Amino acid sequence: MPEIILSINAGSSSVKISVYKTPSDGKSQVPTQLAEAVIEGLTAPPAKLKYERGDDKIKDKELDDIKSQEDAFRYILGHLTKDSGLPELNDKEDIKFTCHRVVHGGDYPRSQIIDKQTYHHIEELSDLAPLHNAPALSIVRAVADILPHAKNIAYFDSAFHNTLPDYICTYPIDQAIAKKNKLRKYGFHGISYSFIVHAVSTFLNKPSNQLNVIALHLGSGASACCIKNGKSLDTSMGLTPLAGLPGATRSGSIDPSLMFHFTHSAGKPSRSSSEKMHITQAEEILNKNSGWKSLTGTTDFGKISSSDRPEDVLAFNIFVDRISNYVAPYFTKLDGKVDALVFAGGIGERGAKLRQAVVHGVKCLGYELDDAKNAQQVQNVVTDISAGGARYKTLVVQTDEQLEMARGVLVDKDRFVGKK
Numbered sequence: 222m223p224e225i226i227l228s229i230n231a232g233s234s235s236v237k238i239s240v241y242k243t244p245s246d247g248k249s250q251v252p253t254q255l256a257e258a259v260i261e262g263l264t265a266p267p268a269k270l271k272y273e274r275g276d277d278k279i280k281d282k283e284l285d286d287i288k289s290q291e292d293a294f295r296y297i298l299g300h301l302t303k304d305s306g307l308p309e310l311n312d313k314e315d316i317k318f319t320c321h322r323v324v325h326g327g328d329y330p331r332s333q334i335i336d337k338q339t340y341h342h343i344e345e346l347s348d349l350a351p352l353h354n355a356p357a358l359s360i361v362r363a364v365a366d367i368l369p370h371a372k373n374i375a376y377f378d379s380a381f382h383n384t385l386p387d388y389i390c391t392y393p394i395d396q397a398i399a400k401k402n403k404l405r406k407y408g409f410h411g412i413s414y415s416f417i418v419h420a421v422s423t424f425l426n427k428p429s430n431q432l433n434v435i436a437l438h439l440g441s442g443a444s445a446c447c448i449k450n451g452k453s454l455d456t457s458m459g460l461t462p463l464a465g466l467p468g469a470t471r472s473g474s475i476d477p478s479l480m481f482h483f484t485h486s487a488g489k490p491s492r493s494s495s496e497k498m499h500i501t502q503a504e505e506i507l508n509k510n511s512g513w514k515s516l517t518g519t520t521d522f523g524k525i526s527s528s529d530r531p532e533d534v535l536a537f538n539i540f541v542d543r544i545s546n547y548v549a550p551y552f553t554k555l556d557g558k559v560d561a562l563v564f565a566g567g568i569g570e571r572g573a574k575l576r577q578a579v580v581h582g583v584k585c586l587g588y589e590l591d592d593a594k595n596a597q598q599v600q601n602v603v604t605d606i607s608a609g610g611a612r613y614k615t616l617v618v619q620t621d622e623q624l625e626m627a628r629g630v631l632v633d634k635d636r637f638v639g640k641k
């Protein structure tokens with residue numbers, strides 16, 4: 222009997238939910254997608270709904286009352302269960318598995334059933350992913366409330382980076398304190414990077430364990446990953462998703478001393494700290510009130526890219542510069558043996574002008590775009606946008622974290638049987 226999987230991806234500005242059914246032959250490892258709902262723009266209200274079920278589509282429906290990831294989840298679940306074209310979901314008890322993208326999984330090397338212990342562990346990690354873990358847990362609680370029969374499984378963004386060598390994930394600080402407090406580089410967007418490895422390996426017809434890729438996941442949060450033989454060798458995010466590239470509301474890496482000159486109360490608790498999540502004013506400022514929002518007043522990078530206001534041009538140039546700070550070093554870490562430079566995430570997939578500027582900046586390495594291919598809206602999972610004579614390939618991958626998690630359910634099902 223096919224079973225229904227609800228795969229939930231709570232990002233910092235969006236919630237994306239896909240519904241799948243497991244294959245009826247029980248053998249193939251490919252779930253069938255029945256519907257996909259996305260609410261985006263949580264940081265640039267009003268939030269907007271996109272919905273696709275077969276040929277039925279809703280595009281950019283404005284939702285005034287949806288302010289948080291939990292609101293978005295409840296709205297989407299209501300929409301799915303009321304959709305008469307989706308009879309598989311009319312009875313909520315039909316949902317057997319719910320997959321949750323959890324950004325910070327600490328030392329967890331792979332997915333986990335969410336029981337009391339895992340729930341509390343994810344909660345303890347909330348301080349280290351202030352825009353992510355708590356919203357993901359608010360959805361886990363809502364699922365426990367509305368869908369008590371479903372098995373909740375956490376998929377961790379950090380797990381893909383479990384292969385980082387010690388000299389890359391160790392910070393040069395007192396090692397006794399670092400070990401005691403587990404202060405190291407974790408890295409995130411790993412579910413997306415895992416999807417990218419699968420997709421590019423299929424596209425290039427090359428085994429994933431021989432694949433070398435420089436991957437850029439550019440969304441509300443943005444990161445770069447150096448993938449060697451299909452595994453993470455280095456990545457730009459760190460102990461938290463604040464390190465590395467700037468984002469919609471995040472500064473990215475800055476001089477650590479800066480904050481003490483920015484405000485005298487940097488170390489004091491922020492007003493949005495709660496019993497469950499403790500963050501300082503510095504963390505609040507750098508995670509929630511910086512990035513594109515602080516420079517331009519909007520978090521919509523599409524608007525920023527198409528504007529010629531000086532502050533938008535500055536934000537665009539900063540992003541191009543910071544991205545280029547990773548591409549060439551990762552190229553050398555891979556010894557120039559690079560199968561593809563990959564763009565993914567909301568900005569990577571839709572931002573033709575940004576791709577053009579980034580690739581132009583690394584032209585001397587042998588990257589060049591076909592301008593016409595770059596300008597088109599991508600339709601396929603993988604699109605080659607490189608110029609005919611380019612020495613190295615540039616690809617756009619429409620990443621699908623929900624599908625990556627749902628595939629994981631098919632692989633992991635037996636590990637979870639009998640557990641609740």
Ligand SMILES: Nc1ncnc2c1ncn2[C@@H]1O[C@H](COP(=O)(O)OP(=O)(O)O)[C@@H](O)[C@H]1O
Pocket residue numbers: 232233234235261439440441442469520521522523524526566567568571572573
């Ligand atoms: N046409 C576009 N060009 C560039 N960026 C875009 C475009 N459309 C949307 N975006 C940006 O994509 C980002 C959302 O990316 P996404 O990966 O979905 O975010 P999240 O981090 O919430 O998962 C937003 O910052 C949005 O501004």
Ligand SMILES: CC(=O)OP(=O)(O)O
Pocket residue numbers: 231232233234324378409410440441442443462
């Ligand atoms: C890890 C991270 O920053 O995720 P997102 O881009 O979805 O906010």
Ligand SMILES: [Mg+2]
Pocket residue numbers: 232233440441
């Ligand atoms: Mg995302």
